[in-house]
Amino acid sequence: MTPDALTVHLAATVHPGTATPCPCPTGLLADRPDATVVRHGDTVAKAHAPGTDPDALARRLAVAAALPDVLLAPLGGTPEAVDGRLVTYWPHGTPVDRDDPDAAPWEAAATLLARLHRTPLDTSLPPMRGPDKAAAATSRLEKALKATPCPDAAPVLRAWAALPGWARGEDPAPGAPALCHGDLHLGQLVRHPAPDGPWRLIDVDDLGAGVPAWDLARPAAWYACGLLPPEEWTRFLEAYRAAGGPAVPPEGDPWPVLDVPARALTVQTAALALSKALAAGRSPDEVEQAVVDACARMTAHP
Structure with missing residues (x-):
């Protein structure tokens, strides 16, 4: 799944039925063979590696949802299949400052x-x-x-x-x-x-x-x-x-x-x-x- 396709999909998920561009901040956070991650406003979408086991990923998401004092909790607990990749949604957090x-x-x-x-x-x-x-x-x-x-x-x-x-x-x-x-x-x-x-x-x-x-x-x-x-x-x-x-x-x-x-x-x-x-x-x-x-x-x- 390309970053552009994931970005378009995320925008449609955050603002369903909206055809006009919105002012939400967007951006590509990661694009590797094992993951593509994009942001739209306060929501992040992650396309997981091809071949990811959906049952195993769902179990891991359940752990994150059950441990919000340790892990960032997902937005929803079921991975979504999009263009042959499993996609999950997360709140957008602030990463560690690499320059400090x-x-x-x-x-x-x-x-x-x-x-x-x-x-x-x-x-x-x-x-x-x-x-x-x-x-x-x-x-x-x-x-x-x-x-x-x-x-x-x-x-x-x-x-x-x-x-x-x-x-x-x-x-x-x-x-x-x-x-x-x-x-x-x-x-x-x-x-x-x-x-x-x-x-x-x-x-x-x-x-x-x-x-x-x-x-x-x-x-x-x-x-x-x-x-x-x-x-x-x-x-x-x-x-x-x-x-x-x-x-x-x-x-x-x-x-x-x-x-x-x-x-x-x-x-x-x-x-x-x-x-x-x-x-x-x-x-x-x-x-x-x-x-x-x-x-x-x-x-x-x-």
Whole structure:
């Protein structure tokens, strides 16, 4: 579904029967192979990835509707089929300001995660899709390498092969599962549109049962790669613990729990970075090279 088609559909949904243009703010918020997101006024429409399971998505939407203190609640609970894609509707919230890293809401993100992880798990939910997304990123890199060899890819693929099967989406996850977001990063937070609205998590496509440490793994990986300052990692970890998050012990060294998920997220990030660099015919930039170098260190010191 093209962004223009989704925009027209959303406008007709918000203002049915209106043929004249309206003054509502509109815009394309995202256009990726796995999602197209557009805004019309206070409403956002998301066209989910082709092939999305409607029953699984409906279950995930039900969780978001039932946890409005954690997740941004959808506008309606049933996905709508439009031009072969499932479309859902959401309030328009204010995202994290990418140009003001000092204001990054690490404490809010950690507190919301802790609340999510403490929520009783609905056994009808599908598995959290984090490991599957890591596997897809590695598969994308392997396909890109068939057309364009890249020596930087070798340590990334070695680091992937060294991970346990559950982290590659091949085996059941260990331990008792918890309700997980599955793809936590600061782009998954918005301020609720209410006046002075609180932060809420968005994007339920990967929500499900899994290892809660996975949701802490991306900031942990950034910290380990030198991309997240120690003080910001400490703020995040301490806020998660203060809110009773069960993914890590309440005190002491968290890395025995975080190590495997953080390695998996490092590989995923490096694989996506190299795939994008190869597609653009360029060398990895400084940040991309940092995660590739981290994969090399992981295989040198497993």
